[in-house]
Amino acid sequence: MIELSKLGPFALENRLGNDPDSHVFHGFHLKQKRQAVVCILPERYADNPRARRRLEKRSRQLQKLNHPNIVRYHGAGIDQGIPFFALDFVDGISLQQYLEQHGPLPWETVVEIGLQVCAALAAAHHMNIHHLDVRPAHILLSGAGLTDPRKPLTVQLTSFWADPRWRRSSLLLFPKDRQQYLSPEQFEDPQYVDDATDIFSLGCVFYEMITGKLPFNPLASGDERWKLPDRPASLELDCPVWLDRVVMRMIEVMPDRRPPDIDSVAAGLRESQDAVARGMSAIEHALVGNNGRESIIDIGIDRSEAERLLHKPSNLERGSFFNSRIFLGLALIVVIGAMVWLLRPLNDKQLHDRAEPLMLTEDTTKWREAEDSYIKPLLERYPDSEYADEAQNWLDMIQMERAEARLAISLRMGREFRSDAERRLANARGLEENGNHLGAWHQYDMILEELPETVDNHPYHLIAKKEISRLQLLRVTGKVQNSSLNDFVLKAEELIVSGDVKKGREIFRRVISLYQESPDGAGAVELAKSELAKPIAMPSAKEATAAKPKVALETESKQEVRKPELNTTEAPAEAAPSTPAPTNTPAEKPEASTSEIDLSETASPEAGPIEAAPVKRAPLFPVNPNFSGDSNEF
Known part of the structure; x- marks a missing residue:
């Protein structure tokens, strides 16, 4: 491509997007002192009179699109034999870039973005203009919501320049990521397109925003091409069933089974919000619908079935009697009675x-x-x-x-991680995967002991109790992290010596329970049994000062216990207050009593860190966002 510095009234600056051959430039209107986006079109729009007339006609159409959710189109021109058109410059980021950085979005954000895209398409469809290429790269996000999730996003749809006269051979040359949003009818007969085409493409965008994946693979062959995808709510549990139904209706393969128009899609999105807010039941929704209007949400119960379940009287056939005042009075009574009946909870x-x-x-x-x-x-x-x-x-x-x-x-x-509870659960799972079952058990204990019973923590308390019950019945036969097992045995002995007999003996019981069938844990199990067989005797303060735990962990595999040999000479049980009995080794300071097992002492070099470091997210949006534009698409 010839390097240009000026085209029409615009000074061309850098190319937008990562493609060095991009046809989309960041421009500057020299007279109006305004930023713009300048898109260079194929040369046929300058050389071919018929194509040039189409350019002029499309340009006049797009100039009439004046809507806050549509990037403003300023017109087309030909300069130096090069056709181009110009748009407003949007200081934001494309939805494609956002999804690449952050994956699936909360359903509330999906609805917020979706309603604004629906408004843009509705304005275009009412003027008989179809986008025909709706995809995340053509949806721009800007505004205060980029830096503060509590504030609203501004969403604008761009690139209405799709050619309604595409041929199937041309579509097959499009990049794969572009074909995946096109409707089935665009592949069958590209010239037979209407509102349903944009509805299908937008449904694919909704599906991707919710699940992080696309519903179809048009490049596949046979039955796999338009195979019914998994429902969004089955892949993302936060997705309301109402929104799930809207999306599945939008991506119906047959155009006549999709919502009748884009306004119906917007109504379905609002209806989903309202149904979640009010906790409306599926049966009530089937009967009442969208405030008396036809609802596009298919909840699997037809109106007649809903009437039967809710005992609503069916409509009588119309006749002259039904136009009388008597009938109107009776009808009013019936309506009031039906409303009372419907409002009566199950x-x-x-x-x-x-x-x-x-x-x-x-x-x-x-x-x-x-x-x-x-x-x-x-x-x-x-x-x-x-x-x-x-x-x-x-x-x-x-x-x-x-x-x-x-x-x-x-x-x-x-x-x-969303919370401390989720982080602890992840740590516990990681410990058990590395063979540190005692460490995992301890993490579940800490979830119950240290995290308050709040609404947010409640599910994690339930999971911790469930996992502790499972570990109580578990008999390890596979991988055992010997270093962490030895550390827990040492900790148990130290707890008993320091006076916390109950916690120390509980560790030994867990050792026996978990590793009684494990060859690698045989030595630890024997030691635990011998310790539990000893009579429980709470040591005095002087005994705790003079005595230290003796560990002789010997197994057939000759596991090494990381503890020095202790002097077996014990200090006298009773000594004169003023003259302590001499010993061959200096008295050691007793270890402080602990009320819990400190996992920081049980870290194992062979299994990596006990606690996974929190994953650092990239910033919500880059400091200097770039919009990739529509490179190589004209």
Whole structure:
């Protein structure tokens, strides 16, 4: 490409994006003193009269797009035989860059971004302009929300320059990351496109924002090409079932099964927010819908079934009688009665019976539906019900599953842990994976002892109790971290000598319980048994001062215990206050009594650090953000 410094009224500065051959430049309008983005078009728009007329027509259309969620288009021109068009410069970052840095987004952020993109597409569709290339690279984020998550984001849609006359052969030449957002009908007949095409592409963007992956692979062959993807709520437990239904409806392969227009998508997003806020049940939603309008959220229950479940009378056939005042009066009574009936909450048994089949499945999407629609209402309205205990058990199970899923995402995406409880749980899992079962057990103890029982910590308390119960029954036969095992044995002896007999003997019991079937732990088990066989005698202060623990951990593998040989000469049990009995070695200062096992002393060089260092996230957005633009796409 010829290096240009000026094109039309614009001075061209640096190329935008990482591609050195990018057709998108950061420009500056010399007269108006304004920044702009200048996009160079293929030469055919200058050489071919027919293409040039299309350029002029499209330019006039796009200049009419004046909406706060659409990057302002300023027009097209030809200078030095080079066609180009100019847009406002947005000081922000593309959604593609944000997803690359941070992975899946909270569902609230997905809705916030989605509503603004819907507003942009609605303005364009009402003017019969279709984007045809909706993808994260063409969605720009800016505003105070970039640096402060508590403030709103400004979302703008750019690059409306897609050619409606694309041919299938041209589409197949697009980069893979671009093809993955195109609709099935664009591959079949690119000229047969309408609102449904943009709805499908936006649905793919929503799916990626929620799950971190794309729903389809258009480059696959056969049945794999448009295979039904996993539901978003099954991959990301924080995704409300309502939003899940909206997204799945948007990415239907058949265009006529998608929402009828982009306004319906926006209504579905708001409806999802409202349903979550009000805790509306699925059955009530099927009947009431979106404030009386047709709802695009398919919750798997048709209206007639909802009417039957809620005992709502069906509509009678219309006739002359129905236009009479008598009928209107009766109808009013029926409507009032129906409203009273609908507003009457389900009883505890009904809520339980509707939740039970959902909880018996392994589908976490159904668990979320059961939680929102039945379990929480049951516990809130009927706390003393005979079904309350089972409902609480279900809720505990859901919360534990959600905490485990969040931990898995944090580890997989390299995110910083959300809380101290999540960090401790990750540490415990890491210790056990390295063969330090006693260390893991201790971490679970600390979760219960040191973390207060709050709403946020409750799932981790439940997991800790569950894991302790599992470890109590575990018989280790595999990998054992001998150095940490020896350290715990030493710690147990020190605790007993210092006076904390209960905690020391508990460690020995755990050693026997865990390693009684492990060849590597045989020596530690024998020592633990011998220590527990000794009579319990609380040492006096003088005995604790004079005596130190004696360790003789000998196994068939001749494991080395990292403790020096002690002088077996003990100080007299009783000595004159003023004249202590002489010994061959100087008296050693007794170790301080401890109330807990200090894991910092049990670090093992062979297993790495006991506690994983917190993962440092990249800044939410770079200090000098760059927008990648639309390189090589014209």
